[in-house]
Amino acid sequence: MKKKRQKENIVKNLIRSRLNGLFFMVFVLFSILILRLGFVQIIKGEAYSAQAKETDVTTVSYSVPRGRIYDTNKKLVVYNIPEKAIVYTPPKYPQPGELLELAKKLTTILVMTDREINKVTDRDLKDIWLLAHNNGTDLITKKEEKLHKQEKLNDKDLYQLKLNRITESELQAMDKNLAAIYRKLSSAVALTPTMIKNENVTEEEYAKVSENLENLPGVDVSTDWKRGRTYGETFWNMLGEVTSADEGLPADKVEYYTSKGYELNDRVGKSYIEELYDGVLQGQKEKVETVTDTNGNVVSTETVSEGKSGKDIVLTIDIEFQAQVEKIIQEELISAIQKPHTDTLDTAFVVAMEPKTGRILAMSGNVFDRQSREFTDFTPGTFTYAFEQGSVVKGATVLTGYQTGIRDFGEIELDEVMRFKGSPKTFSSYLVMNRINDLEALERSSNVYMWKTAIEIMGGKYIPNGTLNINPQKIETIRYYFNQFGLGIPTKIGFDNETAGIKGTNTSTYFQIAIGQLDTYTPMQVAQYITTIANGGYRMKPQLVKEIREPNKNGDEPGNLIDEIEPMVLNQVDMSEEMLKRVQQGFWLVTHGPKGTARGYFKGEPYNAAGKTGTSESYKNGVKTWNLSFAGYAPFNNPEIAIAVIVPNAYRDGYAQPHSAANIISQRVFRAYFDLKEKGQQTTK
Template structure:
């Protein structure tokens, strides 16, 4: 029987293999076609991008304009020299710094700003042989590098450093210390505002000056010079202690940010969108122009601001009443909106929101209102104004014995005794009763402070500035408790005084003070403002818990302070005689001790006008005037002249005076940081 022939399976396997190869080649061809036809442009762009270089250019910050449209903070374009630091390039940095002295004019102030440690660091780096001799070999063998360095610093005589560095070399040190201040791999601004000729010369030598570059930049300009100087705020590079936060928000290490006050408070608004300049492999440039930051419309009236500053200067400089460096502070605001019209100082502007002062009898309306709210006095309650002598306190009296006074009389004539009697009632202390004690003094203390807080006294006012202080408020003693009732213990800021004055004026609504009225986006041309992005509406922070009738009595007392003359007239009636805007207010004098231990007094006033339809409220404080000087009317005089100026400007709004100084005004953010 013949054998059955075995089938050959090879052709079938080959067919399967050929088919698989065919499928794979088909997929490959389709994929190549898809890449070439559909994604060709994308990959071509990627190839081109390998030769592209992109540079980001800082966009100018948003402008600030006053309530009348005057630009009060502007930008000026400039050229800036930058240096990019790298680890291990210490010798290169010194060489570059030395070369730059041929191109840059170094001010003597820049040299004076070099601190002792920077002089020592430079000396140690440039005098290596002498530095090595400061530490012997045996010591060096047992020490780490940083310990050797510290020992060299300790043994380096200061006079040797300064004697060894000549005048020409000191310019190199000034540039070198500035270069050292940058982060690694990030361009650091070394000199701002270089002229075009210098910029051109440096640009041609960048191959000889590694790390050096020239960039377009902008600097803040202040057309009205030193008016409202501090509260615009300062700008500078990202603070090292806040670097992580800024990097997390998309900033770069070398970005310019707001470092204080309005610049800091509104950083996210004022910050612009960077321009992007892209250069392809053929050298062609394309630019995304970026966008200037949004603009702030301030509530400040710059013409009024300048006038108030002049009023303060004239009054202070014509007086010799101060026991130490003169100060004076004025804040004017709209009572119904909280918009601040003027914030002016003599000497320390920041004291307007960060200063702490006893404000004297200006507190008395709040004390009487606390008495009403806590049902310890009624409208028209009388007390006999005669001195009070208690074993727990120093003798208390008014500026003179006033006889029988009611609540309105106590404001008009400024009775300390009336306020002390209210404080006693709040503490359940009965004058002249045997077995009396002060067990209720703490509850009285809290009752007064809680009521003061309803006016913004002793708490944050809510102003749109960073890091406002609230004042010093210590715990009570019997003497301090009574003194506090007429403004001789707790301390407050001028900003709190102005908010208090506005709350009295509008009948009990504590408005949030604001310096920014609205935010505008830049117009298409980038040099003017555009449409409104956000408008800050008036915000009531709280309503004081007194009745309208309570406020009407205190407002009447304040009216009489300024408008009722005669033997028992108001304490400021002479100063406001003839004021046709019908003001209302309260004077105050606090007895203090200055920093030199000398007896002094703080002069104060809170006021508003007109009394029947308030347009403006004002807080004025003049600290540390001489307690023995008869000229005790500085606060009254400043208030009168400031209110006169305000109402005159309502009839004829003048233009503010631009600065005559043609020089650029730079501001060091560290000078006015909170």
């Protein structure tokens, strides 16, 4: 009995010992688990939380209405036209098969535009064919499958074999409308609304999609917009364009825009005013945060930033005046090309500015196609194309002569035929004028007076039949003073493609810079030059926008003023007030003096203009031609408008001037401006 009890005690002790051991192991395991949880929650908690947020939270931006554009008189020029749209927001992990099924449903409702269908490539069709035919497994032989398993053919090899074996007839039988829709669906970014169709959506299409949303996962109806223009083609090129929903960010500027927070599919201004002021017109997009679970299902959405429509801008352009300027150019080009020896003529440019502010009132370039008998707008050419401008620059030459001490008021020079040793070529003014002073040189447009001035500035002295002995480096002195007026340097209008012109490099003809026959200048540079003389020596930045305003949701007029863009003085010329007034007087004689080269066009006009005519040699397609130009301002005593006009390649060399298109255009532009002012159609700028 005693032995039996001893045995039972031993068993009990053994069980107790094993239980204690088990409890200890459980304690240790729980301790390890608690420590691990503490490490995860406390030490790594922030990192895992951030990782979870990065993985499962997506922020999507929704576009807002773009700002409108008005002319200087608050007339609506560019606005948004609402358009019905069908949009698709894909899930986190869209599957190709699901997209194809959705495309099949949509193809029974939507007819894509020809433009979208034409984007479908054979490769697109082949990919869809494979998707619809069990990924093309029947196109691969057993031998090829075996080689694939042996890794003698890779996935890319098999894919290419499948593509090659899809027949032309199979491709021809495919539905391109379906392919166009699938192409749109498959290119959509996860959780980001993408336009499937936003052009020419019919009422029937819109209604059918709306009625079938339950069967079209991710698809919805919405409203998009396109830019509309009140005045049709007037000023259309300079207003610029906006990218389409397909284009998104311009390919060459993706890095620039994404660095500023834009999305790849954002619509932005892609040229001129729409691009230059995109940051103002774009508005502030609505941002929505979408939370998804590990399977990509949407858990919740929250608006984290309310959208705000783009701001409106008010141009300096008077759209009515602009339309008249364009009409004048076209009518005078048509008239001029009826004259003999004008087969090289097809283009004209006009820039009109406020001398005191630099605000552009109108700017236009037009090219006439003799075959189609149609005009093409080429307004950007006013600052992207440079020409030999001719005698319009002689005011800068005279002023440079004064400033360098080479010339004085009333100084007499002999206008004669100039001959240089060793050169059979002679140089002269249009007419030999004999002894003339500075005012007469401007009034009658003496080339000789200007040439002799330039030669002396460059350290030489004209001697009949002598050697042209100048210091070529000193041409930079002339260019330095020309630059002060804007000739030969960017005007700062604000566009990247502005040209500063081309500098002549033939030292034997350096003196030709004095008559605008060496370096080339843009119409915008000449406009800046003439405004600088007109306003008493201040080079103004050319300005196209004068105000930024809040959008007005209740009407077509702009809202409250946010910012007024003040005129900007780029520099003041070195010349004294007396020097500038002397040249101004010379310019008045050009249009009113007894021998003024433009008196026949301006002497009897009520607006009392002053200015300078120009004619210069040029070439087009290997043919020597003549450019015609005019630069002037009015009224003389208190200038309101300054203009620069150039008609390149106006007629062939060797013929008497058959027309005066530049002078006539200038006369008509001045008349149009003051007629509109008298009728009360212009406001104070």
